Amino acid sequence: MTWLKLVEGYMPMQMISELACSILVFALINWSLNRAGMGIPKFWAGVGVWIYIQLYLKYRIYPPIPFSVRAIYGTVSACGIFMWVSGSEDAWQEFKRPVINVMDGISGFHKSMRTVALIVIPLALGGFAYNSFLPSFEEPIELRTVHPAPPATTKVHGKTFVLQVVENPYRVNNEGKYDQAYTDARIVEQAMGRLMKDVNDPNYNPWDPNAEGYTKYVREGGEIFFQNCHFCHGDNLNGRGLWAYAFNPIPANFTDAGTIAQLQETFVFWRVSKGGIGLPGEGFPWASVMPPWEQHLTVDEIWKVVMFEYWHTGYYPRTWD
Amino acid sequence: MSKSRYGSHLARWGVCLSVSVLLGLGLPLSSGAQEDLPEGFKQQGLPSPPPAEQIEAGKRVYFTKCVWCHGVEGAGDGPGAVRLWPRPRNFNAGTFKIRHTASGQLPLIDVDLLQTVTHGLPGSAMPSWEGILTEQQRKDVLAFVTTQLVQDRSWQDEEFEELFVLQLDQLAPKQNTPESIKRGSELVVEKKCIECHGLEGRGDGNAFNLKDDWGFSIQPADWHKCWNFRGSRQDPYNVRNIFRTFSTGLNGTPMPSFADNTSVDERWDIANYVNSLCERANEIPAPQGQVSDETAQVFSTAAPLPIDPLTDKPKSNFVIPSKFVEGDLPTDENDERWKLIPRRWLAMGGQITHKPRNFVNRIDDMWVQALYNETHIEFMFRWDDRTKSIQEDEVDWDPTEVNLGDYGVEEQAPQGTTFAEDPFHQESIAAKQKDGYSVYNDGVAFQFPVKWQELPAPRKPRYFWGDETFSVDLTKWTADGTLGVYEGTGWDQDLTELDFQEEVEVVKAEWANGRWTVIVKRPLKGDYEEVAYLEAGKYIPMVFFAWDGHNGDVGRKMAVSAFYYLVMEPPIPLTTYVYPGLITVGIVIIEGWVLGRRANRRKEKGQA
Structure with missing residues (x-):
C-alpha cells in the first residue's frame, strides 16, 4: 500500500491528478464497452461516476475533509456529469429515459421500482432531516489566520527592530557583509531528503570543523533548534514533533511551501520573539502554545535559529523588493 | 574534545560488555548445532559490507538529519540529547533495542534498523523518516552508521558475530481467543513480567531504579499505551510487535529475551494478553491483572482505538x-x-x-x-x-x-x-x-x-x-x-x-x-x-x-x-421529532403532484 500513500505537500495536485486518471480510465472502459456493443446506460454511468467521486473524497483524502466541502465538490462534479449527459439532445433523452420509465411505470418491474421509490425517498429525506435536527455536538470549526500581518516594529530585549529594514546579522558572506545570494547558495538542496550539498566541504557542511561564518552560525542555530524547537516543530521541521499531537493549533510545518518560504526573515524573527501570545486576535493568541522566545533566547540566538530553519528546509527568505 | 572523551569511555565499557555477552553465547555455540537455537529462530549469515560510495552518501544524510541528536561520533550526544528522555541512541557499542536477532546480537541492518528509521520510535523524539528520506537515502545512512559509528562491533566480524534470526514471518500468530488471553494473563505472573511492568501492566512494578547500559534512567513499558511502544512500527495493535520484543528482548536495557524459557505457543499467549490491555474505546477492567472468563471474552473482541496516521496516537476529539x-x-x-x-x-x-x-x-x-x-x-x-x-x-x-x-x-x-x-x-x-x-x-x-x-x-x-x-x-x-x-x-x-x-x-x-x-x-x-x-x-x-x-x-x-x-447535552427537544415528520408528509404530497402531472400529460398526449 505504500505506493498509495498521500505525499505530504502535494495534496491538491495529487487529488486532482488521481481523480483525472480514474475518470480517464472510466471513459476508456465506457468507450470500449460501447464499441463492443455492451454499453452501460448513460444514467447509470453518470450516477456511478458521481458516487465514485464522493467515495474517493470521503475515504481517500486524509485528514478527512468536512461534509460541507464534500458537498461543494459533489455539486461541482454533478454539474460536470450533467454537462456530459446533456451534451446533445439524444444523449439527454438517453440519460433521462430510465427515470421517465420508472415514473410512467411502463412494465411490471418499473411499477414496482416506482412503488419502492415512492416509499424510500420520503423516508430517506425524513431520516436525513431527523439526523440534522437531532442536537449533535460536533467539534466547532474555528478558522484562524496562520500568517497575520506583522507590526511595523517590534521591541525585543529592550531594542526596537523596524521589520522593513532590519537584516539578519548572521546572514553574511566571508567578508562579514550581509549577503543573501551568498548564503542562499549554501542551503540544503531542494530535492527529496533536502540534504546538504556537500558533506566534505566546510562551505556547505555546518558540522565541518573548518566551517566558518554563515555555515558555522547555521550549526549554532541548529543546536538551539534541537534544544528548544523540535519538541513541536519536529526533527525534520515538518511540524510533527514529539508533542505535536497534543496541541491545537498544530505546530507550523516549515517544509511546507506555504510557511517560511512565503515570509520575510524579519517576519519570522517577530513571530519567534513574540510567540503565540504576541499574535493579533485573528491568530488566536490564547490557544497557541508557541513560547515568546524572547523569554528563553537572546536576540542573537533567535536570528541564528531563524537562519537555521531556512538552511534546513532549503528555502530562501522573501525579500522586500 | 570533551565529546570524544565521553564517547571513548563508553566505548571501552561497551567492548567489555559485548565481549562478555559473546562469551556467554559462545558456550552453546561450540556444539554448533541448529537445534540449540531457541524455538522459532534460524541462523543467518553476516551481511556483506556496503560499498564506499554508499557510506559516503550516507554521511551526507547523517550530517544533515541525524547529527543534531546522535552527535558527530554517533555517541548519542548531539546538541538535542541533553533535553531528551529517552536519550538518543549511542551507536558506538552496537547496542540496539528493537531486533529480530537473539539477545545480545547485532540487529539486521536491512530489516530492524531500516524499520526503525522508516517508522521511527514512538514515545521518543525519533520520528518516522518515511516520506522525508527516500528508501535509498535511509539505506545509505544505515551504511554510514553501521560502518563508521558502530565502533566496538562489526557486522563483518566472522569470529565474534552470529545472527540467530526470529522467523517472525513464518510463525502464524495464535488467534486471540479468550483462552489464549487468559493463559497469557497467568503467564505474565509466572514469568515475572509483572515485577517490572506491574500487576495491571502500567509499568509501575518494582522498577523505579532501572537503568540502561549507559546508566540512564529507564522505565518499563506501559502496556496500556501500545502506541508508545518503541517497536510498534506504526502498527500499534499488531500482536507480532509484542511477540518480537518478548522473543528477542531489548539489548542495553533490563528487558531480557524470553526465547529460552518460553515456547512459541506461550509467547503468543503473552503477546495476546499484552495486546488486549492496550486501551480500547471503553474501559475493560481487569483489577490486579485478574482476568475472568467474561473479561477475556471482552478483551478478545474489543476493537482497537482508531489511530491518527498523522500523529500515530489515538485520534482526539475536542x-x-x-x-x-x-x-x-x-x-x-x-x-x-x-x-x-x-x-x-x-x-x-x-x-x-x-x-x-x-x-x-x-x-x-x-x-x-x-x-x-x-x-x-x-x-x-x-x-x-x-x-x-x-x-x-x-x-x-x-x-x-x-x-x-x-x-x-x-x-x-x-x-x-x-x-x-x-x-x-x-x-x-x-x-x-x-x-x-x-x-x-x-x-x-x-x-x-x-x-x-x-x-x-x-x-x-x-x-x-x-x-x-x-x-x-x-x-x-x-x-x-x-x-x-x-x-x-x-x-x-x-x-x-x-x-x-x-x-x-x-x-x-x-x-x-x-x-x-x-x-x-x-x-x-x-x-x-x-x-x-x-x-x-x-x-x-x-x-x-x-x-x-x-x-x-x-x-x-x-x-x-x-x-x-x-x-x-440537554434533553432532546420535541421539534426533533415534529419537523422531520412534516417534511416526510410534504415530500409524499409533492410526489403525488409530480406523478399526477406526468399522468395528465401522457393522457393529453394520448388524446392528441
Whole structure:
C-alpha cells in the first residue's frame, strides 16, 4: 500500500491528478464497452461516476475533509456529469429515459421500482432531516489566520527592530557583509531528503570543523533548534514533533511551501520573539502554545535559529523588493 | 574534545560488555548445532559490507538529519540529547533495542534498523523518516552508521558475530481467543513480567531504579499505551510487535529475551494478553491483572482505538460530552452510569511556553468523563502514573503562588547553567537527572473561562491560566488531598482563592497499580460572579493540566492539553421529532403532484 500513500505537500495536485486518471480510465472502459456493443446506460454511468467521486473524497483524502466541502465538490462534479449527459439532445433523452420509465411505470418491474421509490425517498429525506435536527455536538470549526500581518516594529530585549529594514546579522558572506545570494547558495538542496550539498566541504557542511561564518552560525542555530524547537516543530521541521499531537493549533510545518518560504526573515524573527501570545486576535493568541522566545533566547540566538530553519528546509527568505 | 572523551569511555565499557555477552553465547555455540537455537529462530549469515560510495552518501544524510541528536561520533550526544528522555541512541557499542536477532546480537541492518528509521520510535523524539528520506537515502545512512559509528562491533566480524534470526514471518500468530488471553494473563505472573511492568501492566512494578547500559534512567513499558511502544512500527495493535520484543528482548536495557524459557505457543499467549490491555474505546477492567472468563471474552473482541496516521496516537476529539442523570451523581468509578457517555482521550504535552519548561513530561495523556444533574457536575479523571507522589517536605510557597522560580524551582538548562564548562556533568543531562528531582504532589486541574457566556467568539481566555481581560476559574486537586478553586488572570499572576472552595468536593482520589482515579464534583453555579456558571447545551472551553510529583512537576512545570469543549447535552427537544415528520408528509404530497402531472400529460398526449 505504500505506493498509495498521500505525499505530504502535494495534496491538491495529487487529488486532482488521481481523480483525472480514474475518470480517464472510466471513459476508456465506457468507450470500449460501447464499441463492443455492451454499453452501460448513460444514467447509470453518470450516477456511478458521481458516487465514485464522493467515495474517493470521503475515504481517500486524509485528514478527512468536512461534509460541507464534500458537498461543494459533489455539486461541482454533478454539474460536470450533467454537462456530459446533456451534451446533445439524444444523449439527454438517453440519460433521462430510465427515470421517465420508472415514473410512467411502463412494465411490471418499473411499477414496482416506482412503488419502492415512492416509499424510500420520503423516508430517506425524513431520516436525513431527523439526523440534522437531532442536537449533535460536533467539534466547532474555528478558522484562524496562520500568517497575520506583522507590526511595523517590534521591541525585543529592550531594542526596537523596524521589520522593513532590519537584516539578519548572521546572514553574511566571508567578508562579514550581509549577503543573501551568498548564503542562499549554501542551503540544503531542494530535492527529496533536502540534504546538504556537500558533506566534505566546510562551505556547505555546518558540522565541518573548518566551517566558518554563515555555515558555522547555521550549526549554532541548529543546536538551539534541537534544544528548544523540535519538541513541536519536529526533527525534520515538518511540524510533527514529539508533542505535536497534543496541541491545537498544530505546530507550523516549515517544509511546507506555504510557511517560511512565503515570509520575510524579519517576519519570522517577530513571530519567534513574540510567540503565540504576541499574535493579533485573528491568530488566536490564547490557544497557541508557541513560547515568546524572547523569554528563553537572546536576540542573537533567535536570528541564528531563524537562519537555521531556512538552511534546513532549503528555502530562501522573501525579500522586500 | 570533551565529546570524544565521553564517547571513548563508553566505548571501552561497551567492548567489555559485548565481549562478555559473546562469551556467554559462545558456550552453546561450540556444539554448533541448529537445534540449540531457541524455538522459532534460524541462523543467518553476516551481511556483506556496503560499498564506499554508499557510506559516503550516507554521511551526507547523517550530517544533515541525524547529527543534531546522535552527535558527530554517533555517541548519542548531539546538541538535542541533553533535553531528551529517552536519550538518543549511542551507536558506538552496537547496542540496539528493537531486533529480530537473539539477545545480545547485532540487529539486521536491512530489516530492524531500516524499520526503525522508516517508522521511527514512538514515545521518543525519533520520528518516522518515511516520506522525508527516500528508501535509498535511509539505506545509505544505515551504511554510514553501521560502518563508521558502530565502533566496538562489526557486522563483518566472522569470529565474534552470529545472527540467530526470529522467523517472525513464518510463525502464524495464535488467534486471540479468550483462552489464549487468559493463559497469557497467568503467564505474565509466572514469568515475572509483572515485577517490572506491574500487576495491571502500567509499568509501575518494582522498577523505579532501572537503568540502561549507559546508566540512564529507564522505565518499563506501559502496556496500556501500545502506541508508545518503541517497536510498534506504526502498527500499534499488531500482536507480532509484542511477540518480537518478548522473543528477542531489548539489548542495553533490563528487558531480557524470553526465547529460552518460553515456547512459541506461550509467547503468543503473552503477546495476546499484552495486546488486549492496550486501551480500547471503553474501559475493560481487569483489577490486579485478574482476568475472568467474561473479561477475556471482552478483551478478545474489543476493537482497537482508531489511530491518527498523522500523529500515530489515538485520534482526539475536542468535545467532551456530559450527560444528564437523575438523582445523586456517582460515588465511584464502578457506577454503571459512567457507561452512558464515551470517555475522552486527552492528549497532553509538556508545558514549554514559559519557564520552567517541562521538556520531559511523564504524563502524556488522560481519560476524562463527565456527568451532571440539576445542581452539580462531576468529572472523572483517570491517568497512568507509575508513582504515587505526595510531597513530604513542607514547601515555602502558598498554593496560590505561581512564580516558583523565586524558590529555586528551575527548568533543566540545556547544558546546565552551572555546568556550562562540563556539558556531560550528570546534572546537565535530562536522562541522568531523571530520578533526582525533589518529589512534589501529583495533581490534576481544569479551567473554564469565568465569563464564557460573554466571550466574543472565537476569543477565549489564554490557555495558560487566563489573561487580564478574561479571567479563568481553575479547579485544582493535588495528591495531598487539597482541592481548590482559584481565579487566574495570567500565567505569571498569582492565583486568587475563590469563595467557592467549600462547595467543591473530591468524591474519590485513589492511586492503584500505576493509575490515578480522581473524581471531582462541583456545583453548576456559585453564589458569586467570579465563578463560572455552567449551562447545558453550550460549548464551554476547557483546558486540562496534570502534574507528576516524581518528575519534579510543580507550579508551571506540568503537562498541559489543548483547548477542549465541555458540552452538557440537554434533553432532546420535541421539534426533533415534529419537523422531520412534516417534511416526510410534504415530500409524499409533492410526489403525488409530480406523478399526477406526468399522468395528465401522457393522457393529453394520448388524446392528441
